[in-house]
Amino acid sequence: MTPAELKDRLSDLMSRPINPRVLLNSARLIDEADRRASAYTDPAYIPFYYHLGKLIAPKGVVEVGLRLGLTGAALTRSCVSIEHYLALQESKTDEFYSTRLARANIRDHFKGELYTHAGSVDDDEFSVRLEAREWDLVIVNDEVGYDHHLLLLETMWSNMSLGGWLVCDYIQSHRPARKAWDGFCKARNRTPEFVSTRYGVSIVQK
DSSP: OOOOHHHHHHHHTTTSSHHHHHHHHTTTOSGGGGGGGGHHHOTTHHHHHHHHHHHOSSEEEEEOOOSSSHHHHHHHOSSSSEEEEEEEEETTTSSOHHHHHHHHHHHTTSSEEEEEEEEEEEEEEEEEETTTEEEEEEEEOOOHHHHHHHHHHHHHHTEEEEEEEEEEEEOTTHHHHHHHHHHHHHHTTTOOOEEOOOEEEEEOOO
């Protein structure tokens, strides 16, 4: 599947909304009132990852920006091919989450190898696991500064398999993410595809 074909299929699926509450009805949250929050209920956010998993069927997934594991829960719910899931919750961000709830939410649908790390992308403990294999899906959905965002993209890219997919969220809502993404894609001669979601998602293939 080409990037353009993937975009078209994702856009088509996103035009037929799924209620996120159906996907996340058993999810653990810090505050149950969050189930009514717009980010939780918006059909243009979490369902994207549900559709993505079905379409590309990855075996190895890296996610940066773990938070409560809701995107991972949606992804693993639709995708039975995943064997390894590596997730990073950066402790440098303003909003810090424990990985305990995230692990539980992903474990509801995934029984393979799961490792979650709270810290930094350049921590030895995380780096060893990242470099242990090549990954065919990497999701960067964190809101960090330009330089750090570029570091994340470059680090992930060097550990991806040929033909793997790199997904960057917050393209429309977080200016540093968009600036880093545009420069990153241009430097690697890649034309990104954009999918309209709550925060804006873009995809390139290695």
